[in-house]
Amino acid sequence: MTEDPSPPSRDALDSPEESREESLQQSTRRSFLAYAAAAAAGAVLASCTPEEREAYLQKRFRELSKEDVAKVVARLEAEYARKYGKPFKVGVEPAIPRTLFGYALDLSRCIGCRRCVYACVKENNQSRRSPPIQWISVLEMDKRTGVDVMESNLYYDPKEVPREGHFYMPVQCQQCRNPPCTRVCPVGATWQEPDGIVVVDYNWCVGCRCCMSACPYGARHFNWGEPHLPPEEANQETHYLGNRPRMRGVVEKCTFCIQRTRKGLYPACVEICPVGARKFGNLLDPESEVRYIIENKRVFLLKEELNTQPKFFYFYGV
Amino acid sequence: MPFVEFTVNSVRTVLRGNRAYWLWIVFLLALVGIGGFGYAHQVRSGLIATHMRDPVSWGFYIGNFTFLVGVAAAAVVLVIPAYVYHWKPIKEIVVFGELLAVAAIVMCGLFVLVDMGRPDRLWHLIPWIGHWNGPGSILAWDALVLNLYFLLNFVIVTHILFRGFNGREYSKRFATPLILLSIPAAVSIHTVTAFLYNGMAARPYWNSAILAPRFLASAFCSGPAIMLILLQVVRKIMPIEIKDEALWKIAELMAYAMFVNLFLFGAEIFREYYSRTEHLLFFRYAYSGLNGHRTLVPFTWLALFCSVTAFLLFLIPRTRKNWVALNVGAVLIFAGVYIEKGVALVIPGYTPSVLGEIFEYFPSRTEAMVSAGVFGVGFLLYTLMVKVAVAIMTGRLSSRRSEAAGV
Ligand code: SF4
Ligand code: SF4
Numbered sequence: 001m002t003e004d005p006s007p008p009s010r011d012a013l014d015s016p017e018e019s020r021e022e023s024l025q026q027s028t029r030r031s032f033l034a035y036a037a038a039a040a041a042g043a044v045l046a047s048c049t050p051e052e053r054e055a056y057l058q059k060r061f062r063e064l065s066k067e068d069v070a071k072v073v074a075r076l077e078a079e080y081a082r083k084y085g086k087p088f089k090v091g092v093e094p095a096i097p098r099t100l101f102g103y104a105l106d107l108s109r110c111i112g113c114r115r116c117v118y119a120c121v122k123e124n125n126q127s128r129r130s131p132p133i134q135w136i137s138v139l140e141m142d143k144r145t146g147v148d149v150m151e152s153n154l155y156y157d158p159k160e161v162p163r164e165g166h167f168y169m170p171v172q173c174q175q176c177r178n179p180p181c182t183r184v185c186p187v188g189a190t191w192q193e194p195d196g197i198v199v200v201d202y203n204w205c206v207g208c209r210c211c212m213s214a215c216p217y218g219a220r221h222f223n224w225g226e227p228h229l230p231p232e233e234a235n236q237e238t239h240y241l242g243n244r245p246r247m248r249g250v251v252e253k254c255t256f257c258i259q260r261t262r263k264g265l266y267p268a269c270v271e272i273c274p275v276g277a278r279k280f281g282n283l284l285d286p287e288s289e290v291r292y293i294i295e296n297k298r299v300f301l302l303k304e305e306l307n308t309q310p311k312f313f314y315f316y317g318v
Numbered sequence: 319m320p321f322v323e324f325t326v327n328s329v330r331t332v333l334r335g336n337r338a339y340w341l342w343i344v345f346l347l348a349l350v351g352i353g354g355f356g357y358a359h360q361v362r363s364g365l366i367a368t369h370m371r372d373p374v375s376w377g378f379y380i381g382n383f384t385f386l387v388g389v390a391a392a393a394v395v396l397v398i399p400a401y402v403y404h405w406k407p408i409k410e411i412v413v414f415g416e417l418l419a420v421a422a423i424v425m426c427g428l429f430v431l432v433d434m435g436r437p438d439r440l441w442h443l444i445p446w447i448g449h450w451n452g453p454g455s456i457l458a459w460d461a462l463v464l465n466l467y468f469l470l471n472f473v474i475v476t477h478i479l480f481r482g483f484n485g486r487e488y489s490k491r492f493a494t495p496l497i498l499l500s501i502p503a504a505v506s507i508h509t510v511t512a513f514l515y516n517g518m519a520a521r522p523y524w525n526s527a528i529l530a531p532r533f534l535a536s537a538f539c540s541g542p543a544i545m546l547i548l549l550q551v552v553r554k555i556m557p558i559e560i561k562d563e564a565l566w567k568i569a570e571l572m573a574y575a576m577f578v579n580l581f582l583f584g585a586e587i588f589r590e591y592y593s594r595t596e597h598l599l600f601f602r603y604a605y606s607g608l609n610g611h612r613t614l615v616p617f618t619w620l621a622l623f624c625s626v627t628a629f630l631l632f633l634i635p636r637t638r639k640n641w642v643a644l645n646v647g648a649v650l651i652f653a654g655v656y657i658e659k660g661v662a663l664v665i666p667g668y669t670p671s672v673l674g675e676i677f678e679y680f681p682s683r684t685e686a687m688v689s690a691g692v693f694g695v696g697f698l699l700y701t702l703m704v705k706v707a708v709a710i711m712t713g714r715l716s717s718r719r720s721e722a723a724g725v
Contacts, residue, residue, distance in 0.1 A: 056438070060449055131371060137673055150596055150674040171673060180520065186458040187442040188451035204449075206442050207365075207435015210457050212375040216520035218673040222375060222435065225366035248364045249435030306519050 051075055060188065061201040061240065072203075073240065080245055084231040091239045093262040095195035101256050102196075102283035102290040103267075104299070105170060106317040107147075109277035112161040112168030114138050116269035116278065120172075123257060123268035124243040125235050127227035135254040136172040136269065137218060143167055147314075149302070172269075173198060173219035173254035174302065174310030181211035181220060190251070196283075196311055197256050199241035205250040212251065216303050220253045256280070283311065323717060324483050328706045331715050335705070346698040353691005356684045357432060365435055367684040373671035376433070376664055378681040382689055383429035385540070385659035386696075387464070387511045388533065390422035391504040392541020394471070397497060399571060405564045409488075410711065412497060413478055414548055416471040417703045418541075419504070423468040425696035430461075432688050456514045463510050467503050470496060475707070482710040484717050508533050515667065523600035523667040528582050535579035539625075540655035542572050543648040550645075556712050566638055572651065573632035576625060603676070604666040611669075613678045618662045624654030 045053050058064075058072060073090045080088035117136045120126070126133040139152035143165050152169070162168065179198050182190050189205040192198050212220045226248045238244040239259035246252050257267035261280070270278040281288035290313070293299065297315040335343075360367040370377045393415040400408045431437050442448035443461055452458045474496050478488040512530035519525050546568050553560040590601045602608050604618045631637045631647035638644060670676050681689075709715035 063449075130366065139673060149672075150599060150670060152674045154673060154675050180518070183454040184456065184517070186451055186455045186461065188449045188455075189442075204439075204442060205436065206439045208430075208433070208457060209375045209435070210455070210514075212372070213667075214518050214520055216672050218372070218671060218675075221372050223364070224368075224371065225364045251435075 051079070055203070058203055060204050062188075062191070076240070076244065084229070084234050084245070086231065086234070086236060088234075088236045088238060088244070090244050091237075091259055091262075092241075093239065093259075095193050095197075096262060097194075098282075098284055100196045100283045100311070101175065101261060102281060102288075102294075102311045102313065103175070103256065104279040104290045104293045104313045104315055106277040106279070107167060107169060107314055108316045108318045109275045110138075110168045110170060111275055112138055112140060112156070112163075112166075113274065115272050115274060116170060119268045119272035120254070122233065123235055123260075124255075125229050125238070125245050126221075126252075127223060127225075127246075128230060128233075129228050130225050133221045133223070133227070133252065135219070135221065135252075136170050138168055138170045140166050140168055147300075147302075169314070171217055171219070171302065172312070173256075174217050174308065174312040175254075175256060177309035177311060178307055180214040180216070180306075180308060184210040184214040186210065193241070193258075195262070197241075197258055197261075198253070199255055199258065200251055200253060201241070202244075202246050202250045202252065207249040207251065209251065216306050216308060220251050222251050223248050277317075320484065320717065321480070324480055327483070327715055327717075331709045332702045332705050339705075342701065343698070346694045346701065349690050349694025350698065351691075352687050353689075353694055356687025356691060360432070360684050360688060361437075365433075367682060369679055369682040369685065371677060371679075373673075373675050373677035374665060374668040374679040376668070377679055378660065378685045378689060379429050379433040381660035381664045382692070383426050383433070384511060384515075384533075384663060385656055386422045386426045386429065387508055388537030388655070388659060389541050389544065390419045390426065390467070391508040391534075392537040392539075393418035393422065393545060394500050394504040394541075395538060396542055396545055396568065398501060399567060400564075403564070403567060405561070405567075409478065410552065410558055410560070411545070411549070413475055413707050413711070414552065414704065415545060416475045416500065417700060417707060418544060418548075419471045419500075420468065420475065421696045421700035421703065423464055423471070424699055425692050426464060427468075428692045428695060429689075432692065456510060456517055460507075460510045460514055463503070463507050467500070467507050470500050470503055474500065475703075479707055479710050483715065485713075505534065508537055515663070520672055521667045522597040524663075526586060528585060532579065532582045532586075535575055535582060536655045536658060538575035539572050539579060539628075539651045542568050542575075543651040543655075546572075546648045547645060550641075552708070556708055558711065562639075565644070569632045569638045569644055569647070573629060573638070576629040576632065576651065580625060580629060599670055600666045603669045604662055608670065608676060611676050611678050613680055614661065614665060614669075617657050621654045621657035621662055624650040624657070628654060 045056065048056070054071070054075060059068070061069075064072065069092055073092060076090045077088050080090070117134050117138060120136050121128070121132075121134055124135065126135065137154055139149065139154055140156035140163070141147060141152050145151055147169065156163070156166075175196055175198055177192075177196065179192060182192060182198060186208060187204060187206055190198065190200045190211055207222070209222055212222060223246055227246050229245055234245065235243060237259055239255075239262070242255040242258035257265070257269075261267060266280055267278075270280045279289050279293060281290040283290060285291065293315055294313055297317065299313045299315045301310050302312070302314065368377065368379075396411055396415050397408075399405070400411045405411065431440065434440070443450075443458070445462070450458050450462070452462075474493055477493055481488045509530045512533040515521070515524035516526070516529045546565060549560050549565060552558060587601070590598050599608060603611065604614050607615050628647040628650040631643050631650070637647070665679055669678070706715065
């Protein structure tokens, strides 16, 4: 125990200045704590490698300058190459002007084979296990009840699809024009791009999962554990806002294969579908296939009453 | 440096105590240790150590958070009747209430932290340094108001206790406006927390306009329940006069709050069961089970039983004025609201999921351990703060004393 040689004199304490002094002292104490915290954080950061420090302090993708983006891309490519033992390309292609991507899915054709699910997992580097992540959920429904999500079966597993008396409804991110998921994010880690794709900055997401509660379509998935991506199966053609390998503790979702579609390719699920149930195109182009479908077929939106305004249209081709 | 002296002496105070005190401290430290162990495991393996998964993406942690926001809010709201009825121990109620609020907010913060997928990125939430995604994000608002509320309460109690330490009354000009401000602030933190759920149209179970009023009503039951027990303890160990009438009045007010709570619940139940829309599924999951999935059913009924029993105990003057019945009632209310907020609010919101999946969630062992740890930290903090506050308010700890003792 140390002796305090100068106990405060009563006079000093009783001075009218006291309460100001007091709050000053409180605030110096608080700022002291803040400094201590900053110093501690600094000490931790100082013990990291320069790359780790840079990664930790990286700003929001949307706020990065051109030079910063280049640095981030280089850092990530090196990191992935090291981790997966092969070169990666992390693209940052911006939205194509005058483009608003839209999707149409023909319920009368879908046979529920789930090939789209697996193609998506492969193309987009989703975690293979513990727990597996799949951006597309195919729901099996009873023809007698019609489209009723609450009565659907996500885990159907018959010997052969389609099953008698049933039809299938794949659900993935509907790329809402009025997305509830982006609004709720406390840190602005997810947003809608000019071409209508809703993306996540995996390096900014804090993993609070507000967006998962807000999404009415179960389209957002969380990396509960370390994502499990076998190096030999990894897709090296990636996009920063899309299929680049993710880390634990962040949210991910379908991006209409941003790494492909911004280069003029079709999404992987469109290409793989054996019955041609999936259509994709530019909603602003009057000649596009999706526009033709919207204008000529019987189209409906899932959970239309929530006013999320999906750019994903279900239709009956026949 | 009077503040340093204050701090040093406070530390000395908490290091002195009888056997019971130390047993309690050791118990709490053990809880903290268990929590630390659990959290270390969670940090190593990720949130996969919990039983939350994509269909049920929030669970026990966020339930506890919600409950504790209610406690933080309601502890302070007792200040209103203290003023209205001119209770003698206003200052004590203010001090113990606001200390409780401080401890509860610390626990809230910890529960949010342990629920985060990337706790290392906490700084992203700080305005200007990170990115504050207001005004759209309710969680961004919640983080803001909770921090302000914490600061407000912290400043008030520090002021009162520091003044008391120097043998002086608190400055009415400085403290009273802040105390009065803390009341609407208390209401706002709980309202904003309710809106966090309320605003999600994807989850019909939460998307009901009376959710925020229900939150407030239930919090006005659980917060005072703690204070009721606490004030009895305080007047045993301190020469502070707290009249029986004041305690009975608190119980009576809790009975009214519980009435409103049950009434609002009834209104909700009527709407769901009479109109029988698809949204009934969530209530059915909670109260009768869905397709044989009944994990939650015993809990929801237990909560209802606790609430109704406590309501009756507090409503009838004879039982209200009986100390045994009163304390049983306080515990029942606390338990009832805890289950209601911790379990029956969050989980049925996700079950069935937005795609109709029934994923039965129940907290994992890690979740239980971590939660115990968070409660350990909160109770420890509260115990230590109350110890100092009691010492100051009884005059055992003061600058004059330390001067006289030559410390
Ligand atoms: S489907 Fe869900 S994740 Fe996709 S944009 Fe809409 S709300 Fe967001
Ligand atoms: S989980 Fe990530 S993207 Fe989703 S709301 Fe939280 S911070 Fe935003």
